[in-house]
Amino acid sequence: MKKIVIAIDGFSSTGKSTIAKQLAKTLNYIYVDTGAMYRAVAYFALENKFISEDVFDKEALISRLGDISITFKFNEAVGFAEVYLNGKNIEADIRTLRISKFVSPIATLSEVRRKLVEQQQLMGKDKGVVMDGRDIGTVVFPDAELKIFMTASAETRAKRRYNELLDRGDQLSYEDVLENVTTRDHIDSTREDSPLVRADDALEIDNSNLTIKEQLERLIGLAEELISK
Ligand code: DC
Numbered sequence: 001m002k003k004i005v006i007a008i009d010g011f012s013s014t015g016k017s018t019i020a021k022q023l024a025k026t027l028n029y030i031y032v033d034t035g036a037m038y039r040a041v042a043y044f045a046l047e048n049k050f051i052s053e054d055v056f057d058k059e060a061l062i063s064r065l066g067d068i069s070i071t072f073k074f075n076e077a078v079g080f081a082e083v084y085l086n087g088k089n090i091e092a093d094i095r096t097l098r099i100s101k102f103v104s105p106i107a108t109l110s111e112v113r114r115k116l117v118e119q120q121q122l123m124g125k126d127k128g129v130v131m132d133g134r135d136i137g138t139v140v141f142p143d144a145e146l147k148i149f150m151t152a153s154a155e156t157r158a159k160r161r162y163n164e165l166l167d168r169g170d171q172l173s174y175e176d177v178l179e180n181v182t183t184r185d186h187i188d189s190t191r192e193d194s195p196l197v198r199a200d201d202a203l204e205i206d207n208s209n210l211t212i213k214e215q216l217e218r219l220i221g222l223a224e225e226l227i228s229k
Helices: 016-027 032-045 058-063 097-106 112-125 138-139 152-165 174-190 210-227
Strands: 005-010 030-033 070-075 080-085 129-133 146-153 201-207
Touching: 005 016, 005 138, 016 030, 016 129, 016 210, 030 032, 030 080, 030 112, 032 058, 032 070, 032 080, 032 097, 032 112, 032 129, 058 112, 097 174, 112 129, 112 138, 129 138, 138 146, 146 210, 152 174, 201 210
Parallel strands: 005 129, 005 146, 030 129, 146 201
Antiparallel strands: 070 080
């Protein structure tokens, strides 16, 4: 059967990964969470003290990029692939507000982007992939057959992320989460290399008032129509 590439881009916490994961499962496609890859680099940078509240040693991080190996391994128990940094499962460690704070500056570095984009293109070269991120439809797979651009109000997104972090047991305030979401939107949309923009041929979905089921049904319909063409 014909396979396609599905690119899902959009602002932070728009629920891209929830939809992408379920879409991939339904179509029996591979799901790639590219945000997890940038988060893994941020984790490495924090661990090695290349970035902190007062330091951002870009040169030191860039010189060590060769020491970073990011892989995904499917976990049957949770039903999706978890991210590993140099063989260590860091899936839970990268979902903190601390990583969210440092990941956007890390993602501005062209050297980091080049390395990760190359790996992403390899992962999708045989198609049959659902990839979510910020530059999938514009840079990683500009020829993707189906491109989605997800949006929702900053407040809606912050509320969703806040509840997720609370469920994990993190201690934080809604205001901190809202501030992180809006700061990340700004850095991601205004950076020089591969800024977050809607590809001309992407379908924009504002999901502020849509349920996951509604979004999924719509995307499955679109994907199946393209696959059967
Ligand atoms: O999707 P996420 O929130 O896990 O992504 C974390 C950060 O990584 C996001 O703020 C910007 C960056 N990112 C990127 O620049 N390009 C991508 N394709 C994916 C994520």
